[in-house]
Amino acid sequence: xxxxxxxxxxxxxxxxxxxDHSTPLVAVNVSYYVGSRDEHPEKTGFxxxxxxxxxAGSKNAPDFDDPLQxxxxxxxxxxxxxxxxxxxxxxxxxxxxxxxxxxxxxLALSINKRSLDVQRKVVVEEFKETCLNEPYGDSWHxxxxxxxxxxxxxxxxxxxxxxxxxxATIDDVRSFYKSWYNPANAVLCIxxxxxxxxxxxxxxxxxxxxxxxxxxxxxxxxxxxxxAAARKIVTANxxxxxxxxxxxxxxxxxxxxxxxxxLSDVLALGPSSRLxxxxxxxxxxxxxxxxxxxxxxxxxxxxxxxxxxxxxxxDDALAALWxxxxxxxxxxxxxxxxxxxxxxxxxxxxxxxxxxxxKAQNMAFYELLDRAELMNEETDIYLxxxxxxxxLTANEIFRAENSATLIYLPAVxx
Numbered sequence: 001x002x003x004x005x006x007x008x009x010x011x012x013x014x015x016x017x018x019x020d021h022s023t024p025l026v027a028v029n030v031s032y033y034v035g036s037r038d039e040h041p042e043k044t045g046f047x048x049x050x051x052x053x054x055x056a057g058s059k060n061a062p063d064f065d066d067p068l069q070x071x072x073x074x075x076x077x078x079x080x081x082x083x084x085x086x087x088x089x090x091x092x093x094x095x096x097x098x099x100x101x102x103x104x105x106x107l108a109l110s111i112n113k114r115s116l117d118v119q120r121k122v123v124v125e126e127f128k129e130t131c132l133n134e135p136y137g138d139s140w141h142x143x144x145x146x147x148x149x150x151x152x153x154x155x156x157x158x159x160x161x162x163x164x165x166x167x168a169t170i171d172d173v174r175s176f177y178k179s180w181y182n183p184a185n186a187v188l189c190i191x192x193x194x195x196x197x198x199x200x201x202x203x204x205x206x207x208x209x210x211x212x213x214x215x216x217x218x219x220x221x222x223x224x225x226x227x228a229a230a231r232k233i234v235t236a237n238x239x240x241x242x243x244x245x246x247x248x249x250x251x252x253x254x255x256x257x258x259x260x261x262x263l264s265d266v267l268a269l270g271p272s273s274r275l276x277x278x279x280x281x282x283x284x285x286x287x288x289x290x291x292x293x294x295x296x297x298x299x300x301x302x303x304x305x306x307x308x309x310x311x312x313x314x315d316d317a318l319a320a321l322w323x324x325x326x327x328x329x330x331x332x333x334x335x336x337x338x339x340x341x342x343x344x345x346x347x348x349x350x351x352x353x354x355x356x357x358x359k360a361q362n363m364a365f366y367e368l369l370d371r372a373e374l375m376n377e378e379t380d381i382y383l384x385x386x387x388x389x390x391x392l393t394a395n396e397i398f399r400a401e402n403s404a405t406l407i408y409l410p411a412v413x414x
Contacts, residue, residue: 045159
């Protein structure tokens with residue numbers, strides 16, 4: 001369990017502090033409640049672009065990395081569909097350096113032609129490298145397009161096309177920053193060797209004077225229920241065929257999400273999981289197999305992906321996947337198999353809490369999701385899932401009309 005203290009500053013910034021003297025370090029995590037779902041359909045990739053722009057310097061810290069490195073710290077960031085996170089890990093005595101840097105770029109990020117040109121090139125190159133030049137790299141473009149037609153999850157985090165970032169203007173970028181990067185739309189989490197009151201006072205010192213325009217009001221279009229199976233075949237420069245089978249799932253805090261998450265573990269978590277053991281090891285139908293949930297704040301996806309073994313057709317591979325899913329729909333999972341998955345989840349959670357960075361990031365994620373207290377309640381929720389719950393959810397999720405199939409076939413050599 002992660003104990004924490006919360007203070008909400010007058011400008012709306014939520015500050016959460018966890019005190020842990022088992023480490024000489026402290027983690028500072030700032031999460032902004034903005035992701036790719038908050039972009040305009042013709043200006044996608046902006047949230048990811050800002051992940052990079054936030055390191056371009058600010059009014060009082062023209063070089064973000066230099067003072068942090070001199071303080072013995074390290075940092076990084078990542079973007080999701082729903083939020084963007086920035087973090088530092090520093091020796092506890094240098095906590096204030098990290099807070100100063102984060103507050104300065106929240107208040108006065110340097111957005112100019114030079115910084116935009118530099119980071120735009122970085123982001124466009126990343127798009128080309130990971131999506132256009134990597135086998136199966138555009139799979140999320142296809143899956144998003146197949147599964148979402150109204151909600152902004154219909155484009156991936158990196159954006160629909162590199163041209164959207166290439167054509168971004170200074171005014172576009174400054175408007176995005178002003179709309180989303182403000183205290184009322186952020187959570188600051190501090191975890192490590194700190195005194196709670198001292199940490200809260202430092203947070204107030206560095207962040208309380210930052211003006212706020214208030215939390216943004218979203219008007220996202222809900223995705224209507226899917227009524228027919230979707231299917232797409234992509235012929236591309238890939239070494240072997242691959243299949244992706246996706247299903248629409250509930251939102252992250254929906255009570256049914258927990259069963260969906262456990263179902264993905266039953267299918268493909270480790271060598272004893274059903275798909276790995278039966279389809280890869282015993283029947284040798286796949287050379288790789290995996291399953292995972294996107295765990296989005298709004299309703300997301302469960303995805304099964306694999307590469308058929310040599311000599312196995314795509315149709316035979318998909319038929320085998322559906323047989324496994326039908327079994328989950330027709331037979332309750334054994335209590336022993338479910339308990340094994342639940343206890344593995346519990347041990348993974350306990351292990352993750354040994355890291356102050358994980359604690360800081362978990363506090364931020366759950367505070368954005370709903371409330372940080374939920375992170376201490378979810379273990380009991382997962383452990384309370386029954387075989388009957390799993391059966392009910394499997395029948396709700398694993399329906400052809402709730403699915404999309406994406407198939408990659410190697411291009412025929414000339």
